[in-house]
Amino acid sequence: MKSNITSEKVKQIVLDCGGDLAGIASTKTLNAFPPDPRWPQTPERMTPDAKSVIVIGLRVPVAGFRAREPEPYQMMNMMNNRRLDKIARKVSEVLEKQGYFGLVMNNNSTDWRLKSGTYGHLSLRHLAVEAGMGTLGLGVNFMCVEYGPRVNLAVVITDARLEPGTPLTEQLCVGEGCSRCLYACPTDSVLHFHIDKRGCSTKAQVTGFYGAADIFDKFLHADDDGRKEILKSNTLMKYWQGLTRVWGCFGTCPRCTAVCPVGDDYHAHLADDQKVIPETTPERVAKGKEYQSARRAGDEVPGLSDWNIRWVGPDGYNGKAAKEQRKKFRAQKEAE
Numbered sequence: 092m093k094s095n096i097t098s099e100k101v102k103q104i105v106l107d108c109g110g111d112l113a114g115i116a117s118t119k120t121l122n123a124f125p126p127d128p129r130w131p132q133t134p135e136r137m138t139p140d141a142k143s144v145i146v147i148g149l150r151v152p153v154a155g156f157r158a159r160e161p162e163p164y165q166m167m168n169m170m171n172n173r174r175l176d177k178i179a180r181k182v183s184e185v186l187e188k189q190g191y192f193g194l195v196m197n198n199n200s201t202d203w204r205l206k207s208g209t210y211g212h213l214s215l216r217h218l219a220v221e222a223g224m225g226t227l228g229l230g231v232n233f234m235c236v237e238y239g240p241r242v243n244l245a246v247v248i249t250d251a252r253l254e255p256g257t258p259l260t261e262q263l264c265v266g267e268g269c270s271r272c273l274y275a276c277p278t279d280s281v282l283h284f285h286i287d288k289r290g291c292s293t294k295a296q297v298t299g300f301y302g303a304a305d306i307f308d309k310f311l312h313a314d315d316d317g318r319k320e321i322l323k324s325n326t327l328m329k330y331w332q333g334l335t336r337v338w339g340c341f342g343t344c345p346r347c348t349a350v351c352p353v354g355d356d357y358h359a360h361l362a363d364d365q366k367v368i369p370e371t372t373p374e375r376v377a378k379g380k381e382y383q384s385a386r387r388a389g390d391e392v393p394g395l396s397d398w399n400i401r402w403v404g405p406d407g408y409n410g411k412a413a414k415e416q417r418k419k420f421r422a423q424k425e426a427e
């Protein structure tokens with residue numbers, strides 16, 4: 092028998108299961124506003140019975156961002172994602188006990204039919220925005236007031252009819268005048284509220300599908316000596332770690348998230364450490380300025396089009412949400 096379930100109860104279930112943030116989006120809205128209508132990442136494609144999508148956020152501990160080598164961050168991020176999977180599964184179990192289904196979709200699902208396998212079945216970042224949990228940043232990272240972009244997401248699709256959250260209209264990303272993520276990006280993949288996915292994947296998915304295909308391709312075309320080199324290489328070792336622990340398959344580059352000044356965790360633990368961005372170059376600064384001028388001039392920017400602006404924050408940046416959150420955070424700290 093179905094219990095009488097509400098959004099508030101479901102959000103509490105998420106927190107009780109170990110999530111840091113919870114939000115609800117309606118499948119109706121999600122089906123009507125797929126991030127890219129040419130490749131619809133919609134819940135109705137998963138199951139026609141879906142009524143709501145529960146979005147779960149788990150913050151990434153700050154320690155990894157303070158490491159001098161990327162590996163400790165990569166390991167922490169991988170563990171965080173595994174934990175998130177377990178939390179989402181627990182939420183699904185609790186829902187089932189209450190008479191509803193809960194279909195878990197994690198952040199490394201890929202639908203081969205959508206844009207040559209570069210899209211997941213659902214875009215979790217867009218779902219989180221629709222649930223009112225945050226907005227997208229300059230490089231389309233999802234960010235929230237609490238942890239900036241240092242948060243991983245999972246979703247549970249359910250047949251429970253739940254009151255959805257209201258998307259924020261304020262842009263949480265400081266925007267072109269900040270551009271710190273753009274300065275820090277080793278592959279120059281942060282675009283104007285857009286991302287060069289292929290470029291980013293060379294650093295952020297080192298043992299992802301394209302990395303794996305690349306090593307096989309090189310092995311097939313190498314001579315005997317070349318093959319021996321590949322068999323002894325660090326790249327193969329990384330690929331092995333990817334196979335055994337999903338290490339390196341996604342989220343392996345911390346730079347755009349480490350330097351983002353949005354979030355209480357940044358101010359508490361990262362501001363001093365990440366103040367200087369060693370990767371900054373005059374070219375990157377010029378690119379940020381170019382984006383700023385384009386926005387001010389009202390130029391056509393695809394990432395800010397009428398369709399895409401709903402996920403960036405149609406009212407633009409005014410800093411109000413960040414100020415409110417800082418106040419709340421300080422009050423919490425004083426009360427502890």
Ligand code: SF4
Nearest residue numbers: 276291295344346347
């Ligand atoms: S994850 Fe790394 S490579 Fe990808 S956009 Fe961010 S900084 Fe650039």
Ligand code: SF4
Nearest residue numbers: 228264265269272351
């Ligand atoms: S670093 Fe600055 S520009 Fe980049 S996402 Fe964060 S707030 Fe936005």
